[in-house]
Amino acid sequence: MGLRRSGARWRAAFWQLLGMALIVTVWWLVTDGLKLYPAYVFPSPGAVWAEVSYGLWGSGPQDGKLLAAISGSLRRVLTGYLVALFLGLGVGLLMSLWSPLRNTLSAYLTALQSIPSIAFVPFAILFIGLNERAVLFVVILEGFIPIALAVSGALLNVPPVIQMAGRTLGASGLNLLLRVMFPAALPSVLTGARTAWSFAWRALVGAELLIAGSRSLGEQLEIGRNTANVALVLATILVIGVIGGLFDAVLRAFESRIRHDYGLEARQ
Structure with a gap:
């Protein structure tokens, strides 16, 4: 095997x-x-790789900026993502417990989820200011919605027989929710957490494009556009895709492990 x-x-x-x-x-x-195509319109793989290597491990005074941008963007997205998970778990739990809140808020959250994240950036700029907090606001909002909906839906879909078994063994109230229902809903919650990551990562880059700041991948894209450096733009897009894919692969592996432990997925 x-x-x-x-x-x-x-x-x-x-x-x-x-x-x-x-x-x-x-x-x-x-x-x-x-x-x-001319090199300035569609650069070769070698030119794009040169921008990647120049930006990641160069030694000159202007080198290493891509590495600094990765560090800044990861700091922002991880901060926003963790806050979104915390808020989403809390709101999702409340929605699963109180049907008036669920019937009202779930419709609003679903409507907000259909709005592209870039549409919230002007509001964030006007409401919070042209600063890093506006970026975090967009990231938190985009990550919060999927996890809140996933937690609420996962808890509501826990089979009644599991709840009955928990009550039979003496669990009730909050103890039943946290020690019986939430573990049973964990695979679906992890799926929502992975979706929340993809939403948060895309929202981050979109917000960084419009809210210029030091050390960000969005700023690197904007520099490439302003200087007509298509190789830098493609190199930054490549880095964004690789980072997003790596984090998704880690979350997917953890989700697959949990689903296998729960008997929901066979190991290949």
Whole structure:
């Protein structure tokens, strides 16, 4: 069984690497090979990689700015994401316990979730100011909504037989909620937490684009646009995608482990 799982992982990794190699090859053919576009319009993989290496581990006075931008953006998104999780868990629990609150607030939250995060940036600027707190406001709002809805829905979908078993064993009130119902709802809650991360990460970059500040990936995108440096723009987009994918992979692995422990998913 262990060898079969290991073989499946290696096969998946092989196909992912093969797909990446194919994309880079086509990219190189279009740029350096056939030169279908000027370098200042569509740079080659080598030019983009040069911007990545220059920004991550360069040693000159202007080097390393991409690394500083990653550090600043991660600090903001992790702060906002943790606050969103805390608020979302609390509000989700309250919504599951009190139906008037759930019937009212869930409709509002669903409507807010349908609004692109970039639409909240002007409000944040006018209400809070052109500063980092406005960025955190947008990140917290976008991360809070999915986790609140996920917690409320997950608790409401706990099978009644589990609640009856908990009451039979002496659990009631808050003890029943926290020690019986919430653990039973944990797989669905983790799915909501992963969704909240993707919302928060996208909201961060969008807010940083409009709220210029030192050390941010959004600022790097804006610098690339203002200087017509398409290679820097693509390098920053690449870094944003890699960071978002890595964090999602970690959350996905944790969610998969929990689902396997709960008997909801078979190990491959």
